[in-house]
Amino acid sequence: MKFFKQLLAVSTLAFASASFAQAEAPDVLVKRISKEVLDVAKTDKDIQAGNQKKVIDLVEAKILPHVDFQRMTSLAAGRFWRDATPEQQQKLTAEFRQLLVFTYSGALSQVKNETIEFKPMRAAPEDTEVEVKSQVNVARGEPVQLNYRLAKAPAGWKIYDINVLGAWLVETYKGNFAAEIGKTGVDGLIKKLAERNKQLANKPMKAAK
Amino acid sequence: MLRLAAGAFVAVALSGCASTASNPKDPFEGYNRAVFNFNDKVDTAVLKPTATAYKKVMPGFVQTGVNNFFGNLSDVWTAANQFLQGRPAEGLNDVTRVALNTTFGIAGLIDVASASGLRKHNEDFGQTLGVWGVTSGPYLILPVLGPSTVRDTVALPLDMKADPWNYKDPVHVRHIGTALHIVDQRAVLLDASNLLEEAALDRYEFIRDGFMQRRESKVQDGREDKQSNKDASSDKSSK
Numbered sequence: 001m002k003f004f005k006q007l008l009a010v011s012t013l014a015f016a017s018a019s020f021a022q023a024e025a026p027d028v029l030v031k032r033i034s035k036e037v038l039d040v041a042k043t044d045k046d047i048q049a050g051n052q053k054k055v056i057d058l059v060e061a062k063i064l065p066h067v068d069f070q071r072m073t074s075l076a077a078g079r080f081w082r083d084a085t086p087e088q089q090q091k092l093t094a095e096f097r098q099l100l101v102f103t104y105s106g107a108l109s110q111v112k113n114e115t116i117e118f119k120p121m122r123a124a125p126e127d128t129e130v131e132v133k134s135q136v137n138v139a140r141g142e143p144v145q146l147n148y149r150l151a152k153a154p155a156g157w158k159i160y161d162i163n164v165l166g167a168w169l170v171e172t173y174k175g176n177f178a179a180e181i182g183k184t185g186v187d188g189l190i191k192k193l194a195e196r197n198k199q200l201a202n203k204p205m206k207a208a209k
Numbered sequence: 210m211l212r213l214a215a216g217a218f219v220a221v222a223l224s225g226c227a228s229t230a231s232n233p234k235d236p237f238e239g240y241n242r243a244v245f246n247f248n249d250k251v252d253t254a255v256l257k258p259t260a261t262a263y264k265k266v267m268p269g270f271v272q273t274g275v276n277n278f279f280g281n282l283s284d285v286w287t288a289a290n291q292f293l294q295g296r297p298a299e300g301l302n303d304v305t306r307v308a309l310n311t312t313f314g315i316a317g318l319i320d321v322a323s324a325s326g327l328r329k330h331n332e333d334f335g336q337t338l339g340v341w342g343v344t345s346g347p348y349l350i351l352p353v354l355g356p357s358t359v360r361d362t363v364a365l366p367l368d369m370k371a372d373p374w375n376y377k378d379p380v381h382v383r384h385i386g387t388a389l390h391i392v393d394q395r396a397v398l399l400d401a402s403n404l405l406e407e408a409a410l411d412r413y414e415f416i417r418d419g420f421m422q423r424r425e426s427k428v429q430d431g432r433e434d435k436q437s438n439k440d441a442s443s444d445k446s447s448k
Contacts, residue, residue, distance in 0.1 A: 103408040110400050140276045140397055142329050145426070166426030167419035175418045176410040192410060200407055 026150040026157040027121040029066060030132045034116055037062050041111045055105040063104075068151065068158035069097040075160070076173040077181070084186045092186065095193035100169075102200040114138050116146070128152040235417060236347050244350040245413050251353060252395075257402075260395035274318040276397065279374070279390045280329065281310045281317030286371045290332035294340040302327055331427070333368050335361030339428030348417050356420040 024032070037058060041047050046054045073093040074081040081089065119133040129151050135143040147163035162169045180189040232238050264272070284307045291300035306322040306329065314321045323329055338360055339345065346359030357365070369375065374390070377383040409415035 099408070103404065106404055106407060140273060142331055163426075165419075166423035168422060171422060172415060172418045173410075175414040179411055179414055196407075196410070203407075 024156060026123075026130050026148075026152075027118065027132045029157055030134070030148050030150070030159070031118055033062050033066060034134070037108065038111065038114075038116065041108050042113065047109060050109060052105065052109070055109050056101060059101055059105050059108065064097075064101070066157070066159055068153065068160045069093050069100075071151070071158075071160040072096070072100075072170060075170045076177050077186075078174055078178060080178070080181045080186060088186045088190065091190050092193070095190055095197060096173075098197045099193055099200070102197065106200075112139070117143070130157075234348075234421075237349055241348060241350045241417070242413055244352055245416075248350065248353060248355060256391070256395050257399075260392050260399055263392050264396045264399060272393065272396065275389055275393045277310070277314070277320045278317045279393065280320065281307060281314065282373050283331070284310070284329070285373055286334075286368065287330050287332045289371070290334060290337045291330065293334075293337045294332065299330060303330055333361075333364065334371075335364040335368070335424075336428050338364055339425075345421070345424060345428075348421055356416060358421070358424060361424070 040058055040062075041055070044054065044058075047058070070089075070093050073096045074089070076096070077084070077092065084092065115137045117135050117137060119135070121130060121132055123130040129149065132148045132150065134146045134148075136146055137143045145163065145165055148159050149161035149163075149168075150157045150159050160170075177189060180192055184191070235241065284303050288300050288303035288307065291297075291303055306327050309322040309325070309327070310317045310320060313319075320329075335358070343360050345361070349357050349359050349362055351357050351362060351365075354365075374383065374386055377386060405412065405415065
């Protein structure tokens with residue numbers, strides 16, 4: 001009995017320490033979810049045929065848990081974030097998240113046989129914010145630059161910005177957000193995002209060619 | 210007559226500027242928005258449908274061939290700019306690309322160089338000026354040609370002069386080739402532009418901010434690679 005208790009104690013300790021030990025390194029994480037998502041996108045027949053719901057389900061399952069949308073939204077909203085009510089912040093985050101999911105799923109459904117190459121990550125082990133660099137090798141034209149910014153959170157590393165072709169998402173949306181808020185306020189921006197999301201939900205997705 | 214036209218032009222330009230508050234990061238915004246709308250009309254009426262039909266109808270290998278052919282021609286000027294930017298390794302890479310693709314790739318139709326590991330780069334004189342320390346200057350949209358900056362617009366005539374296709378004879382073949390090149394470039398961007406329609410709340414601003422970032426990152430791409438090579442070889446970087 002004692003032995004059994006000891007065994008239990010040791011194994012619990014081992015399990016606990018394993019989960020507290022290194023959260024998955026950021027570049028390992030991005031590599032893994034990229035590979036998983038691409039593998040499914042390339043082989044799943046429904047996704048190749050343009051099934052919007054399936055792509056979105058894939059994105060929600062594999063990628064969204066690793067993205068910090070609130071941080072992304074607050075960065076894009078800039079100085080207007082502080083002046084927004086918690087309810088507005090929540091609504092804005094939700095709508096922006098939905099827009100990005102639609103956009104990303106749209107891009108994902110076009111994937112045919114592109115490959116991703118990751119560049120070595122330059123970060124010190126104690127860094128809490130890193131950049132992971134990769135490129136997508138496409139059939140025609142130069143490779144597409146695809147970089148991620150991640151921050152270390154208690155639950156693991158989370159993506160809070162994406163760079164496509166040299167442009168950071170947050171930076172690029174800042175202008176749009178500021179302009180819209182300037183014209184119609186935070187509520188106006190939320191409304192506009194909601195309308196756009198409704199449009200995108202009803203649009204049929206194009207199949208990969 | 211000329212004075213009247215000049216006056217009218219100035220009036221239009223100024224009216225454009227007066228209607229919107231002057232944006233420090235986009236001082237030519239009035240003019241830019243006007244050209245943006247004009248380019249959009251040309252694109253919607255002519256370019257996009259042509260490129261869409263081209264993409265749909267032309268066999269894949271023909272599209273790839275066209276893309277490779279003009280890509281090979283652009284590698285020549287890219288190589289020259291690599292050397293101008295003080296990057297002999299990349300310059301040699303691109304010279305070898307041209308050599309391989311022109312011979313084994315049958316006049317550039319097949320991109321054997323990429324298959325053998327020689328990455329494709331893209332450098333133009335505007336980027337070279339940027340590396341030399343010339344800042345981009347304000348955002349400037351060119352009629353038909355699209356987004357640019359003041360610096361890159363100044364560099365454009367040189368880029369055009371350096372394009373080997375510019376010297377292709379007979380002239381009617383040159384024109385057909387140029388048209389084909391434009392359609393090919395537009396076709397390559399079709400999916401991206403469709404995505405842009407969905408993602409952007411205000412296309413003008415989205416394109417402007419995205420383009421300026423991208424342009425700067427293209428100028429910096431050499432320096433970043435140099436930095437990472439330095440970091441790899443030395444123990445501690447001083448950044």
